[in-house]
Amino acid sequence: MRILIAGAHGTVGKAAAAELGKRHTIITLGRSKGDFTADLMSPESVAAMFAKAGTFDAIVSCTGHTYFGPLATMTAAQFMGGINDKLMGQVNLVLAGLKHIADGGSFTLTSGVLNRDPIRQGANSAAVNGAIDAFVFAAAIDLPRGLRINAVSPGLLEESAKKYEGFFPGHQPVSSARVGVAYAKSVEGALTGKVITVD
């Protein structure tokens, strides 16, 4: 398969690319580096990228940041930052990608653990993840041409555990190898409308 991986240079994206790259042709998409670049928060930028990059059998997104901070001092702008980046970035990739994906192809988005196992300061991240999980659940029954859509929802990655030390008490970090395999389940399997958790 010819597979586009957005965010292929991040921690999660590298895990997806390492696993899928064993059997498929990977085209990388980044904010500032990769085979192609785009600002996923801009529908125009995403459309321009697809016009150059062509058609894919699978589109995988491992992108997006959310806001971490106490709810009591959170501003609407901080909350919207996470919505625009991690939710709309990935939704924009799907909406534009619908014209650039082969019949029977798949979309795989990335959410995360915080809407099933919340932490302090994680309300924005939970909301964004909840939106992504619900989006793939409902979008799956509204896709044409045998297209599929799932989300991978990884726990805290081993590679990130040091960086977030103290913020995720009691969370068991997961290996990037296990996270990578979850993307293969979505791309190579037949599931649709599912959240594939890695805990």
Added chain:
Amino acid sequence: MRILIAGAHGTVGKAAAAELGKRHTIITLGRSKGDFTADLMSPESVAAMFAKAGTFDAIVSCTGHTYFGPLATMTAAQFMGGINDKLMGQVNLVLAGLKHIADGGSFTLTSGVLNRDPIRQGANSAAVNGAIDAFVFAAAIDLPRGLRINAVSPGLLEESAKKYEGFFPGHQPVSSARVGVAYAKSVEGALTGKVITVD
């Protein structure tokens, strides 16, 4: 209790106001009518409203529209419309309301059935509902002063069934009386971080 109900003149808001009004003082908030008015999509407008309206024991939100339409032709702007209206409107009410709610008070937001029982053309609505449900789940453990937060997630209301005929095949409409009681469970009970479904 002194309870603010945003969207008190809508179908769901009327149900909440009818039930809670039996035992509490209801202050209504609307886009263009009510005891107070505000544009919930504007943090400044919400803050200005609270400066006039004072402090509440419970803040209930029954507001927000989402976009309905096929995913294949949905635009980013249409998707964002639902995010801005139903998600950010309610989040703005919580973020600003944190300064105007009594110790031990509660927030009750409104999501809806489409992220647990999806329909065609409902992907935006599902994403918004999923974000709201996940937000209250995670926000509950990050609230100060014994504050609580829940969401009521009603099925298709009997009052709306005619309007949406054909869009919700097989959905069993729920009575507004049952929906109203769900708001009492959140406001008068001790739950927090919960999605109270009415199916």
